Amino acid sequence: MAWRAFVFQRLLRLDQLHHGLKARFRVGRHELLLVCVEQEIFIINALCPHAGAELARGTLTGYQLRCPGHGQLFDLRESGRAGQPGCYPVIYDGQWVGVELPAG
């Protein structure tokens, strides 16, 4: 198994988080969408796995995010599974929330 390094990338301060927040980021080649549901944070691929629509423009209802492209409904708790948007590890560092991404 090959060694793989990861780097922490700060995204937002904790005091910037609020229920219903959808914040879009591009970090290197990664297209990220941070979504806040109550006190939970999800960081998913910002582009729909069906045809690449911007999930940041989708409608959030509870944990359900409806894609603006063709209306597919994704449950944020299922992200990372087959047919769902990819997900990234949410990392907290002091007053920051961020993501761990492969280096390089």
Ligand code: FES
């Ligand atoms: S692009 Fe998202 S459902 Fe088609």
